[in-house]
Amino acid sequence: MASLSPARIAAADVLSRVRRRNARARDLLRVSAPVARLTPADRALATRFTLGAVRASGAIDALLDAHLRRSHLEPRMRDALRISALELLWLATPVPVALSQGVELVRRVSPRGAGLANAVLHRVAEEDVPALAQARKRVESGSCTTSDIALVAALPAWLAGELVVSLGIESACHMALSAMEAPGAYVAGNACLHDDDEAERLLSAAGLIPRATCLPGCLTLFSAAGLAKSGLVDAADVVPADMAAQVVAWLASPAPSTRMLEVGQGRGTKSLLLECCAQRRGGLAQLSAVELEAFKVAVSRARMERAGLGAFVTCTAFDGCRLGEQDLPQEIAGSFDSVLVDAPCSGTGTLRRHPEIAWSLQESAVHVEGRSLPELQLAMFQAASERVGAGGTLAYATCSELREEDESIVAAFLASPKGARFSLVSPRVTPAFAALPPEAQGLVATMIGDDGMLRTSRADSADLPLDGHFLALLMCAV
Numbered sequence: 001m002a003s004l005s006p007a008r009i010a011a012a013d014v015l016s017r018v019r020r021r022n023a024r025a026r027d028l029l030r031v032s033a034p035v036a037r038l039t040p041a042d043r044a045l046a047t048r049f050t051l052g053a054v055r056a057s058g059a060i061d062a063l064l065d066a067h068l069r070r071s072h073l074e075p076r077m078r079d080a081l082r083i084s085a086l087e088l089l090w091l092a093t094p095v096p097v098a099l100s101q102g103v104e105l106v107r108r109v110s111p112r113g114a115g116l117a118n119a120v121l122h123r124v125a126e127e128d129v130p131a132l133a134q135a136r137k138r139v140e141s142g143s144c145t146t147s148d149i150a151l152v153a154a155l156p157a158w159l160a161g162e163l164v165v166s167l168g169i170e171s172a173c174h175m176a177l178s179a180m181e182a183p184g185a186y187v188a189g190n191a192c193l194h195d196d197d198e199a200e201r202l203l204s205a206a207g208l209i210p211r212a213t214c215l216p217g218c219l220t221l222f223s224a225a226g227l228a229k230s231g232l233v234d235a236a237d238v239v240p241a242d243m244a245a246q247v248v249a250w251l252a253s254p255a256p257s258t259r260m261l262e263v264g265q266g267r268g269t270k271s272l273l274l275e276c277c278a279q280r281r282g283g284l285a286q287l288s289a290v291e292l293e294a295f296k297v298a299v300s301r302a303r304m305e306r307a308g309l310g311a312f313v314t315c316t317a318f319d320g321c322r323l324g325e326q327d328l329p330q331e332i333a334g335s336f337d338s339v340l341v342d343a344p345c346s347g348t349g350t351l352r353r354h355p356e357i358a359w360s361l362q363e364s365a366v367h368v369e370g371r372s373l374p375e376l377q378l379a380m381f382q383a384a385s386e387r388v389g390a391g392g393t394l395a396y397a398t399c400s401e402l403r404e405e406d407e408s409i410v411a412a413f414l415a416s417p418k419g420a421r422f423s424l425v426s427p428r429v430t431p432a433f434a435a436l437p438p439e440a441q442g443l444v445a446t447m448i449g450d451d452g453m454l455r456t457s458r459a460d461s462a463d464l465p466l467d468g469h470f471l472a473l474l475m476c477a478v
Contacts, residue, residue, distance in 0.1 A: 004104045007042040008083060010034040011049035012105055015079040018054065024356060025054045030228050043225045048182055052090065053082040055355030056154035056180065060085045067123045077113050080105035084117075085124050089132050090154065090180040095125050139173045153179035155358055159348070166403035167457075175401070175457060175468075183352040184465040185224035187238040188246050189217050190272065191279040192308045194237060202237055206230035214439035216280050218246045236307035239272045242353065242467040244456035245399070247444060249273035250436070251427045251454070251471060252395040256283030258337035263320040263384045265289035268300030270342055271313055281435050284309070288331050290318040321376070323383040335389030343377040345398040345405050349457060349468025377409050382418045385476075393430075394422060394474040399467060406470040407453060414474075422474040426452035430473065 014032050018025050029035055035046050053060070060082050064073070073081070084102025087093035099121050106117035135151045138144035150160035153176035164172045187210075189199025196217055203210035208230065209222035220243070221227065232238045241249075253274050254260035265271055271289050278285045287309075291297050294317045301315040314331040320341070323332070347357045381396055388394045396413075398405050413419040427433050427448055433441065446459045457468035 004108065005042070005045075005101060006034075006038055007045035008049060008101055008105055009108070010038060010042075010046040011053070011083055012076075012080050012109075014046070014050045015053055015082065016076055018050075019075060019079065024354075025050050026354075040223060040225050047225070048091070049083050049086065051182075051352075051355045052086045052180065053079075055351065055358055056086055056090060057082060058156060058359035059151065059154040060089070063089075063124060063128050064120060067120045067127075074110055074113065076109040077106050077117065080109060081117060081120065084121055085128075088121070088124055088129055095129075099125065136177070139176050142170060142173055144169075144173065149173065149176045152176045155179070155351075159358070159361070162402055163348070166401060166406075171458070175460070178460060178462060178465070179351065181352065181462065181465055183467070184243060185221040185227075186213075186243045186246065187219055187221060187227070187240050188273055188276055189219065189238055190236055190307055191217055191276040192284070199238060202232055203230075206232060213243060214437065214443055215243060215246055215250065216437070216440070217276060218243055234306075236272070236303060239269060239276070241269055241273055242350075242469075243464075244349075244467040244469040245270070246273060247447070247456055248397050248454075248469045248471045250277045251430065251432050251444070251473065252338070252340045252397065253277035253281065253432055254285035254287065254338050255431065256281060256285060259286045260288070261323075261332060261336040261339045261384070261387050262287060262289040262342065263323065263340065263380060264342035264344060265291040265296070265300050265315060266342070267296050268303040268313075268315070270340075271300060271304065271315075272307055272309070274340070275307075275309055275312060277432075281432070284312045287313045288316065288336070289313060290316050290320055290323070290332055292317070292319050320380045321383050323380075324386040332387070334387075336387050336392060337389060338393045338395070339384050339388050340395045340397065341381050341384045343380055343396065343398050343405075343409075344373065345377070345400040346373060346402060347399055348401045349399040349470070352465070353467060374404050374409060377405060378412050378416075381409060381413050382416060385413070385418050385422065388422075388476045390476060391478045392476045393425075394476060396472045396474070398470045400470060401455075401457060401468045406455075406472075407451065410453065410472045410474075421477045423477070424452055425473050425475045427454055427471070427473055 013034055014028050017028050029047055035043055064081055084098050087098040102121045103114050103118050107114040135148040138148045139152045146161045146164055149172055150157045189196055200210050207226055210219040212219055256278055275284055297315045297317045304310050304313045316329055316331050351358050385394055447454045447456050454471040456466050460466045
């Protein structure tokens, strides 16, 4: 009988809690006592197993069910089998190890289920692993079907189809080949509290092994498991944010001492990034931010105080779709030098970081009767445009890979009466781009399409794992 690895036991326990509580896996990993007791290496492995099993859950379940005479499995058995199937299909764990550990993981929760687990996992290894390998070869060649992309990327067929339409077959294939890789671990040093060397020293002292990237203030962590416990995030010494989000914040950041409006503040991460970028460009701006949900506004306000930005950032509970009205709160009245619309979206560019999205997002979440996501995005975009002063800039950003939430929204806005005074500009011609060091300029340039709009996933690679963010910059006529 094989000895079960602590990482697999911890991952199975977290998966069971995710299912019972309908909670986010990453949130439960942070508070799991069994995970906390693991060595750093095992903690990273447990995280990989947990997030990967959630990310591929629908694809794995379809394969498991195809090998069962009846599709019902005791829930804890399914949790265990998901981990082992993930290892066989996407993590390249040696087959004997994945099989023996999988059987023992099932035996732990259902002793009588060990035989069934052995039979099912052998069929996954003998039938599904070769089928996935063949599909991957077709995707690598670019001569593939949408079904191949869905299998390789562990996505619902409808979403794979949407990505092909949105990105084109070549980019969709590239996305699929890296879709199941672990997300990058990035933070931004808080330039309002520390210079870059100080931020790096704080991270090093916490054992997180930081390394500077070509983007100012952006660090990648080679041992990120202890970030939450370090206290650096709670104290706002650093800001956890994918490098892609930091690129968008840099290009959309306000010039020093100007007035900026941020629409869709959330919990304040982008606000912190915007001000840190402004500080690195010469000085802080006056940032007014709006967010519909009052509890998020309270979180943001507290974060700004901890970050040393209480005098520079205001946080207001307000509906961004009403920014075109005349009677506005004082903090967001009048015109602004720059406006960023960080629009609510499907989140399809952050599937590696937020694994629940892939199989919880329904087609109806993008196409619904009444006000769809694209309709909400356009309404917010149009309302926010009325707050841009003459000669000012208007930025539209999402973390979606879907064209109907990105390029199509920009086109619809420019074709509308409210878009008549705006024109699309390439990030290449902006002062923010000019302020980047040459290596960062080269990286950002690879993200900009022929249409002048930016998709960070164009630069995604195994060496530089990035979320998929979209940005369009527009200039208001004088």
